[in-house]
Amino acid sequence: xxxxxxxxxxxxxxxxxxxxxxxxxxxxTDPWVREAPPGADVLAAYMTIANPGANTATIIALSSPDFExxxxxxxxxxxxxxxxxxxxxLRIAAAERVVFEPGGMHxxxxxxxxxxxxxxxxxxxxxxxxxxxxxxxxxxxxMNTDDDDDHHHHH
Ligand SMILES: [Cu+2]
Numbered sequence: 001x002x003x004x005x006x007x008x009x010x011x012x013x014x015x016x017x018x019x020x021x022x023x024x025x026x027x028x029t030d031p032w033v034r035e036a037p038p039g040a041d042v043l044a045a046y047m048t049i050a051n052p053g054a055n056t057a058t059i060i061a062l063s064s065p066d067f068e069x070x071x072x073x074x075x076x077x078x079x080x081x082x083x084x085x086x087x088x089x090l091r092i093a094a095a096e097r098v099v100f101e102p103g104g105m106h107x108x109x110x111x112x113x114x115x116x117x118x119x120x121x122x123x124x125x126x127x128x129x130x131x132x133x134x135x136x137x138x139x140x141x142x143m144n145t146d147d148d149d150d151h152h153h154h155h
Contacts, residue, residue, distance in 0.1 A: 025131070026051055026059075026092065031138040033109065034102075035118050043067075043116065045107040045124065045138060049090075050097035058129035059090040066122040068111035075104055084108070089129070102143070118142040 031047035051057045062070040072087040087105075092098050100106050107124070116122065120140045127133040 025053070026057055026126070026128075026134055028126075028134065028136050031124070031136050032141040033116065033122055033138050035116065035140050035142040038115060041111055043109040043112060044102070045109055046100040046102065047107075047136070047138070048097055048099050049092060049126075051092040051094060054094050055130075056094060057092045057131065059092070059126050060129050061127040062107060063125045063127070064109065064123055066113055066116070067109045068113070070110070070124070071108045073106050073108050075106070116140045 027050040029048045029050070031045065033043055033045045036043045049059075059072070062072070064070060072090055073084040074087050075082055076085055090098065098105065109122075118140055122138050122140065124136045124138055125133050126136065
């Protein structure tokens, strides 16, 4: 009987360590999609993605039932001119976080399949290289035009 308990304890310890390794979930905070004028064929989304795990996480693709295509963009300023550069895959080191914000990194959402207004929400799926994909429910928010620092944002 005592032998059985020891085995059971060892098995439980093994299981919990396996679960700890498999749990490499990213933590998404403050996600929002910026409301665009009616008929816009591209919208931008912002969020903070933190990696509380012990391993580097890599986002290899994003998709959404509400958009045809999603790209990760970095904003580069060269000679005073801002331009957007697609990022093929996004690596987030252990205990690091990546901030997507107006004027910086952002998600580019192409060809919305419905009109999106403030108060709506969209689903985004973040596909990871070595972990399950993450589904995020993202509200559509109207950005205050007074602090519009995103005027370069034309395609
Ligand atoms: Cu962009």
